Amino acid sequence: MSALESDRVLVCVGGGIAAYKAAELVRRLRDAGAEVQVAMTEAAGHFVGTATFQALSGRSVRTTLWDAQAEAAMGHIELARWATRVVVAPATADLLARLAQGMADDLVTTLCLATTAPIAVAPAMNNRMWAHPATQANVATLRARGVQVLGPDDGPQACGEFGPGRLMEPDAIVAALRGTTEPALAAHPQVLAGRRVVVSAGPTFEDIDPVRYLGNRSSGKMGFAIAEAARELGAEVVLVAGPVHLPTPPGVTRVDVRSARQMRDAVIAALAPQADLYVGAAAVADYSPVQGADHKIKKTSATLTLELARTPDILAEVAQRTPRPRLVVGFAAETQNLAAYARGKLYAKNVDVIAANAVSGAESAFERDDNALHVFWDQGETEIARAPKRDVARRLLALVAERLEAGA
Known part of the structure; x- marks a missing residue:
């Protein structure tokens, strides 16, 4: 019946x-x-x-x-x-x-x-x-x-x-x-059917002591929307998520991490077997304390100096791996000179596509349900108008699927 x-x-x-x-x-x-x-x-x-x-x-x-x-x-x-x-x-x-x-x-x-x-x-x-x-x-x-x-x-x-x-x-x-x-x-047509997609999303937290950390304002919503849209378009999806409180999209395999180092390890592990697409939508911390304290740091002086070291550059490492995913997509969150910095990141990290968004002022993508993207690749660019993040994710993946198909 x-x-x-x-x-x-x-x-x-x-x-x-x-x-x-x-x-x-x-x-x-x-x-x-x-x-x-x-x-x-x-x-x-x-x-x-x-x-x-x-x-x-x-x-x-x-x-x-x-x-x-x-x-x-x-x-x-x-x-x-x-x-x-x-x-x-x-x-x-x-x-x-x-x-x-x-x-x-x-x-x-x-x-x-x-x-x-x-x-x-x-x-x-x-x-x-x-x-x-x-x-x-x-x-x-x-x-x-x-x-x-x-x-x-x-x-x-x-x-x-x-x-x-x-x-x-x-x-x-x-x-x-x-x-x-x-x-x-x-x-939606299953334009990613048969593809394996790895998405990283959310912030990373770098612990200073048991109660304090270095972090950022990323909500993870854009990355989660991309993972959900990729699954809807037919892909097998692994989502490596920083510390956010968002429901796992249906049909998506989720790996939870906290620090940049943990995210790097989880992403590299998720890329095997060979992934077709990596979307680095996470806001990964650039620096982490060289030595985290085992106990809460007490307020004993007027100033406190933290020694910080660079964290792994996950996007650049993925783009330079052998074998690498067929397409590597990065995100650039910028407060000024968006186009110049995004194109610089595209070439410096050897990625295929950069999706740039503004994160300052009234148009900031942080902590909201909508977004707008300026997308760059080697010989072109386009803009995705402000819309709910789930719709922006679909538009972005439609562009990515075209480029995957062209280079497959």
């Missing part, structure tokens, strides 16, 4: 150009054995007519709370009780905002508020609207309430721009609802 057979799916269609894809979603859901009822926002009717959904679902389409015949029997409550699943597709920025606020100012939002069925939303909007902090906060609120967020996909958009914001394809939405595959796996 299909995982959706005998389910009663309420498809709520929002008012965006991607509403045309909701027609295909209805057809795919019925092919999977589900009963389908469509409800539309007023704005959705400007993109697709009710006749289309009625023909595909076999049911009259609901569009308003002010249907006298339906509401005589409290139809919106009856419909909310009827559904065993609710899917909002496309979920526009406006609709996500109203759902996050718990509003009930039209039929769709009222149904979502009145139902006890599990709700999934499939966002679709301009990439800048998706990246906006307000939209990301609304999505985080919905996720915290148990709403399943499907997508969005990354690619060309109706507005002529390119980036995250495309509605997840109907087949992928159905697969996610079935629970037979991770939504992201269904949504």
